[in-house]
Amino acid sequence: MQLVSFRIQNFRSIVDTGYHALAHDNITSLIGQNESGKTSILEALKAFHDGRLIEDMLRSDLSLPVVSCKFSFAFADIENYINKRRLNPEIRKLISTVETVSLTRRWIDDMDSQMEMGDELQEVYNETYDQLRKRELKVMENLEHLNRDIATASKKLNKVNEEAEWTTEKLETVRLRMNEIKRNIRKFITRDRKEELRKELELEEEMFLKLKETLELKLTKQEEKRDILEALDEKSEVNRKLMEIQEGIAEKKEALVLVQEQLRHLLQLTGMYPSEREQRAAEIKEEICRTDIERFKDELYVLNDQLRIQLLVLEFVFEGMSIENAVKAARKEVEAVKEFYSSNELAEEIFKILPDFEMFEDFSSLLPNRIDLEDIVRANKHAEGYKAAINFLTITGLEYSFFQQPSSRILKQKIENLNGELTLNFQDFWRQNVGKNNKIKINFELSHYDHTNPEKSGKPFIEFWIKDEKERLYPKQRSRGVRWFLSFFLELKATAMDKSRRDKVLLIDEPAVSLHARAQEDVLMVFDDIKEQIQIIYTTHSPHLVDVNKLYRILAVQRAIEDDMKSETLVYSAQSLKSATADTLSPIYSTMGARLSQQEIIKSFNNVIVKDLATFYFLKAMVALTGFEKECYFLPASGAESIPMMVNILMGWGIDYVILNFGNSEERLVHEKLMKEQYDNKIDLANKQMLFLEDYPDTEDLFSTIDFKKYVVKVREGITVKNSEYLIDNNYSRAILASNFLQEVTDESVSFKTLDDETRDNLNSFIQQLSAILK
Amino acid sequence: MENLLDQRRELMASLKYASFIQRAVLPDQKYMENLLKEFFIFHRPRDIVSGDFYYCSRKEDYIVVAAGDCTGHGVPGALMSIMGISFLNEILSIRGPIRSSRILNLLRERVMKALHQRGYELENKDAMDMALCVFHPRSGELQFSGANNPLYHIRNKVLTEIKADKMPVGIDAIEESSFTNHVLQLKPGDIVYIFSDGYPDQFGGPENKKFKYGPLRELLIRISDKTMEEQRKELDRVMSEWKGDEFQVDDILIFGIRFL
Incomplete structure (x- = not known):
């Protein structure tokens, strides 16, 4: 597995570097001024690997770091290593189609972090997570309803209770009164009075019966309400368990924070103890803290599982399942989910086969x-x-x-x-x-x-x-x-x-600062020698540790506002070095000499790097012939093999350039090399800076054979090979012919009209392509 | 005498075998039927082998047809014609735009190179005249380039002549320039004829004169509504009648194609 790119967020002066590709040939150098954040990048990568964060790595706003690293891999690397049965089929399918996989270490707090799968796979996990979250929210919503229902039912029951009580009291009063009337009837013997009392008694008896009826009704209602409440209470019991677990989680988290705080304090004092004994004692305490943290985390893991089960139980109960069946179903579902790797688990597994960062x-x-x-x-x-x-x-x-x-x-x-x-x-x-x-x-x-x-x-x-x-x-x-x-x-x-x-990634901060210039170059030689076995990322100020022929290895690091050490760190890839400041690029400038952009031959844009002087003459003449309106500056290299060096020089100076290659074998090789080294085989990116006329082996092949004979070589003989081949076969000097042709064009002895259809079509097509790539 | 007879017999056998080879390099009848659907070839060599040749091939979406007339006739003409066919095959195998002018330009380069022609006075001056068409069936577009030989196009009994460039495929007195690429838009039923100068140059008739181009055009207009096979028979009949007992002065070739 090879580390191909990284992204660092919220790490010291870094807010977000975005993804930055490392050099394909395993040597990447981070250049930049002091305090620009170069070392932070190395430390962030190291922290990605060992998960260790020290306080000064945090940003002032205390936002927590996130470090993502993308690795190239062969599917078999992963599949042979992990438990295939635990790989979600959808994730497996996805992994088998991608060439890189990214892992992210996200800090939960300054002491604790977790690995998760990167964007390629995270979407699938997020989808599952979102579904779970939705279900949880639904359960919580139902719980709210339940609580409301319980409250309402309790209220109603209370009311019914009160009413029943009142009716009972009333009934008792009526009964007493009835008894009293009965007694009075027996006491008073006058007929009228008796009659009066009897009527009164009748009324009371009527009232008594009504009240009795009402009471029976109330009691039935009371029974009903009790039943409802009881039913609700069953669910409420599950809810109570849930709350207990939630409380347990909160307690554990609190305890964890306390231990972490303690550990943080101990770590701050490391190395400051007056005696070795005290230091040792602190180390033992440190160890205890770490053990506690691990224990709390394990307990939290178990509690979270229980919480999950309890939530599911509630969900099923709300759906109408009996509690007993709901518990069974919830356990089954949680077990089934646990069968597949979660994002964190898969990341932890893959992490084990990632390169070691040293x-x-x-x-x-x-x-x-x-x-x-x-x-x-x-x-x-x-x-x-x-x-x-x-x-x-x-x-x-x-x-x-x-x-x-x-x-x-x-x-x-x-x-x-x-x-x-x-x-x-x-x-x-x-x-x-x-x-x-x-x-x-x-x-x-x-x-x-x-x-x-x-x-x-x-x-x-x-x-x-x-x-x-x-x-x-x-x-x-x-x-x-x-x-x-x-x-x-x-x-x-x-x-x-x-x-x-495991593969290795060696992170080196300012290698060989104390070495002599030549020895520094030796270090670069060592890097080159071991790059097949070990991937190297190093920071440097030294021009001797920058290979100007391989500027694609560079990542420039600087502050967003020059000289403001509080501003964020920005990273520029080799393709965008022109955006970096002169101070940042000083190692490159020191290696190259004066700043090229301050002279007149090369302009700041529309420079077209071409193979050689002959190509330069031909193209200059062709551009003149077609009356091409855009300004462009052809820069001749000293042969196709020198094109990459020219590219490096212009890139180093932050000058815009376009590379024009024809289809001969040398230029094709250069094109392929640049495509790989500069653009990581990303065609879209390359097409913005590289024009490859693969149908034409060389510039002179843009002429029809007739025009080539008439205006370039000036011979009358049958030419059955490509014009460029003819020149080689017959030992012509391309440079002289091209220069003469340019002269004729300048003298207007040759004009666009005098050329035949084939040449005109070829030139028009070429100019169109050139125009599209230039500014 | 016996010796001379033997030699003649041997020569004839050799020529017959050569004609067999020449016919073999010409396009196959079935292949042409498949590509062109309605066409005729009226080919009457003066000798056993011929300096006139026809060509038909497909390249990508295009059909390339040609009627060539090599300088001289008999064996030298036949050798040139075989060279011409080979070069055409080679040119069509090269990557690049398919244009009739480009094909003739490239053919000329090959002929000049093969015959070591550099414009010097005493060098070989052999060349070939040719009418070459590139047809794109889907769009009905026809490109034509002619090296001394024109193209006749007949639509609804109206004949249009597309003139050829006055230069051969091979070295010429003046410096080479590109052949003209004519473009015609064909309609179904249109007929094009490409040919060598053998038919119009044939002596005959009551006054023993050349047949000439005017009568050929009239003849073609007259027979243009007939089937292609009937046209071929009519051309054959008219020519036989015209020639009578006269000696055939050159190879005769007329290639007619009706586009559907």
Whole structure:
């Protein structure tokens, strides 16, 4: 897999770089002024790979970074690696049709990020996600209705209860009154009074019956309302569970944030503790925090699953399913969804086969004088020279376990037995002498701190020596240049020895800053030598680390507002270098000399690069003949093979250009090369800058044979081959013939009218194509 | 004497075999029927082999037909005609625009190169006259270029002559210039005739004069409403009548095509 392009958003000074393609030949250089954001690009790529973000990588508005990388791949690469059964058929179909696949690392907060599939596949996932989201929203909507219904039903029940209570009370009052009347009837014996009381009793009895009836009605209603409420309550129970899970998730998230906060605090203090003991204690706390974070994340994962199930249960219950069946169906559905890779899971799987991104940094990558054995055993990446030391040990074939030997004496003996020496031969890459025949030896020994270092007294460390035929010196006693080159060499060797099948992307910040100009060019040579095995992206200010013949390797980085270090970082690809400022492009200018755009031969636009002087003369004459109205400036290269260099020069100077190639084999090759290198085989892009007249082997073939004989070679003989072939077969000087022809056109001895139909048609067609590509 | 007879027999056998080869390089009758539908070829060589030849081929959406007349007749003419057919085949295999003038231009280059003609005085001056058409059936467009030989076009008994450029396919006294590319829009039923000068130049009749172009035109107008086969028979009959017992002075070729 090859990294083909990247896009960085919200990373330090970068707002959004947009996708930028890397050079197809595996070497990409980021050029730009200090503080332009070059290193940020490397760090963002590294962060894409290891997911680690440090606070200063965040933008001031605290928007979270998103880094996407696009990789070219063979379908088999992915299919052979992942579990095919877990690949959604739609995703599988899509993967099999694309040539690149992009992965995005999105930070959820400054401590946590997740990988997801890029735009090519994300759409399918988004669609599924949208559907789920819609269903969830529907459930939430139904829940709202349910709550409303419950509230209404409760209210109604209360009302009925109150009414029933009131009726009961009333009934009781009537009953008491009835009893009293009955008693009075028995008490008063006068007929009239009795009659009066009886009538009163009748009325009360009537009332009693009515109230009894009303009460029975109320009680029935009460029963109904209770039933409704009970039914609603069943659903409400599911809802309560859902809410419990939601609360659980919120709690876990809160706890996670707290631990992350704690870890953040600990990380800020790293390296600032007064004693090693405190540092160690902090590291243990750090480890505990990390474990907690992982645990919380796992728990959150489980809770989210439960939440999903509960939401589905509700959905099914609302659809009329019984709770028991709904639970079964929901579990089944969640399991079925989990059967296929989610976007994150697939991204995590593919991530495992992506190239390894390694950052070659001065601090940890330069070979130190010594390194504590403890740092090696504990893999303390913060230790000075850790990376270089590990590289060295990898090359010598020593594993970590070798140093886990508890007895220092035995270990020392083992090292002595190994002779503790590594010979490196730089002669293929390094033109400066560092030792006899460019060979140096690196020794390593195991020693122990003595009383002069009380804190570490008695602790073992590995000491390195660089030895040539003259002397034996500590690495730091050698020049920084030699040390850099040596460490870089170690890194390359160690990377090459890495047995994992993963490809490598080496990120190098300002390589060889301390090297002599010629040595810097050696570094470029090394890059070229290893580019098949390792993809390299480096930042530089140095003109010696820019190959002017390969400007397609360049990405220019600068601030949106020059000199304003608060403005955002912009990235320009090789094709748009003309938009970059002169300061940004200074390494290119330094390599090329004066600024070409300030002279009169080449204009800022409509420059047409052509193969050679003869072509230049012919075309100038043809343009004059046709009365072409646009201004164009033909720039002759010194042969087809020089066209790419001309392209690089003009590109480097930010000058607009068009490349005109004819169909002969040399120019065809150049056309294909440029098509691939400059335009990444994107025909639309290439067609804006390249005019390829493949039907005409050369300029002179635009003439009919008759006109060619009459006005160019001035012979009367049968010509049965292409005009260009005729010139070669008969050893004519194209340049002289073309120059003479131009002279005749200038003198008006030849005019467009005197040419025959065939020539006129050819010239008109050519001019039309040229006109379309020029401004 | 016996020797001379033997030699003659041998020569005749050789010529007959040569004529067999020449016929073999001419387009196949069925192939032409397939392409042209209605046409006739009236070809009467003066000798066993002929300096006149006809050509018919398809290139992309176009049909190319030609009637050629090589300088001389008999064996030298036949050799030239075979060369002409081969070159035409070669030219039609080259990529490029299909134009009648371009075909004649390229043919001239090949003839000049083959015969090493550079405009010097004592060099070989052989050449061929030719009427060449490029027909595009879909649009009915007909391109015509003539090297000394014209084209007759008859529509509703009205004959139009498309004149040829006054130069041969081969070296000429004046410097080569491009042949003219005439373009005609044909209608169904239109007939075009291309031919060598053999028919009009044939001596005969009561005063033993050339047949000439005027009578040929009249004859063609007169027979233009007949079927192509009837036209061929009529041309044959008229010529036989005209020639009578006179000696045939040159190869005769008339190629008529009715466009549908």
